[in-house]
Amino acid sequence: MxxxxxxxxxxxxxxxxxxxxxxxxxxxxxxxxxxxxxxxxxxxxxxxxxxxxxxxxxxxxxxxxxxxxxxxxxxxxxxxxxxxxxxxxxxxxxxxxxxxxxxxxxSAAWPAWAPGPLSAFSPSQVVFVTGIALAQVTTANVLVRLILDAVKVPTKAGTDRLRSGRVLGPMERLFIVGLGLAGNLTAAAVVVGAKGLLRFPELAASESSTRAAASPIIIQSSMSGEPAKGAGVSPTVPAHQGPNPVTEYFLIGSFASWLLALAGLGLARLVLG
Structure with missing residues (x-):
């Protein structure tokens, strides 16, 4: 342990x-x-x-x-x-x-001069829980970054729009692990759902702006209502196809973060019993 x-x-x-x-x-x-x-x-x-x-x-x-x-x-x-x-x-x-x-x-034990409430747990248990917490705060962020790189998610736009994810992710994972160890996974599910609801307006706005930027521009002539010849702009296929980069970044990053939290919880339950 x-x-x-x-x-x-x-x-x-x-x-x-x-x-x-x-x-x-x-x-x-x-x-x-x-x-x-x-x-x-x-x-x-x-x-x-x-x-x-x-x-x-x-x-x-x-x-x-x-x-x-x-x-x-x-x-x-x-x-x-x-x-x-x-x-x-x-x-x-x-x-x-x-x-x-x-x-x-x-079989290590606390010294006699440390009779506080922490002494109810063995030093090895404290070290283990500390390791789980630190890994969820920092190492899991690196793992999420590597997973996003591995699946080639276009992360520049996602990073710019969702910068707070580096702070929310560790807090969210600690909530999931802590509530899971306390036997209250239902509350952990509420945390996961709340994140999606809070992010939804931002993702919707990003989707709308991306579609607007990708829409073809047609210049109408003043007489016939037909596209003006020689205007230099033609109706083409929108440049943006497929999922919005910010949405894809959020979904894959969030699911990876949740899976890492569940992995930490499973490891803690395996070791602590």
């Missing part, structure tokens, strides 16, 4: 330094993110009571997988964007599997 929580927390801290988009960051920021992630991994191993033997045998592979995740832009320049994206997904999945299979159960 503590091993998995430490790995997820290390990812979350590293991604907080790296920012949401994993490409095009400065070398200083990139390696600062990696160092911050490694320090978090080691510190939470110690806080969660992970034994030195487990820390060495499991910590080294997890550190390497963390490096693959953080150095995604470097790997992209070497092997290409598609292969690097696949390596990042595999590193994340492999890290979770390694932590689940080989992370031992910790």
């Amino acid at each position: 503590a091993v998995l929580g430490a790995f997820l927390a290390a990812l979350g801290v590293a991604d907080a330094f790296r920012d949401t988009h994993p490409h095009g960051i400065s070398p200083a920021r990139r390696y600062t993110a990696l160092v911050a992630g490694l320090v978090t991994l080691i510190a939470l191993f110690a806080a969660g009571g992970v034994t030195p033997a487990t820390g060495l045998s499991v910590g080294v592979p997890l550190a390497l997988l963390l490096a693959v995740w953080v150095l995604l832009d470097v790997i992209t320049r070497t092997v290409g964007e598609t292969a690097a994206r696949s390596a990042a997904f595999l590193a994340l999945g492999a890290g979770i599997i390694v932590a689940l299979l080989f992370g031992d159960s910790s």
Whole structure:
């Protein structure tokens, strides 16, 4: 439990330094993110009571997988964007599997001078929940970005119009995970529905403006009502075909975010019981 929580927390801290988009960051920021992630991994191993033997045998592979995740832009320049994206997904999945299979159960307890309400939970449980929360706040944003890139969603317009999604997404995922752990998934469904209702006017306005911009312009002659010859504009097929980029960005991004929240909830229920 503590091993998995430490790995997820290390990812979350590293991604907080790296920012949401994993490409095009400065070398200083990139390696600062990696160092911050490694320090978090080691510190939470110690806080969660992970034994030195487990820390060495499991910590080294997890550190390497963390490096693959953080150095995604470097790997992209070497092997290409598609292969690097696949390596990042595999590193994340492999890290979770390694932590689940080989992370031992910790018997660490709080010191006697810490009798507060938090001491009702074991240190390994606190580390695990912290890791789940940090991963939902930052790492899930990076995953959503990678998923949007993978399906080639035209994200420029969506990013410009729906910038608050980077803030709403983590809040929404934390609500879903928290309410799910509390046994109230119905309330989580209300949160999901509310987001769609709040975004609907903006999406509708974007759809209307896109259609208006794509409509052919016909200049009528003053005498016959026929299109003026030589006007330089002809009725052509609208330039915009298919779903609105902003709508597509919202739908795929939202569903990816919800699935990641449900994955975090499922992982928490699996580990915590």
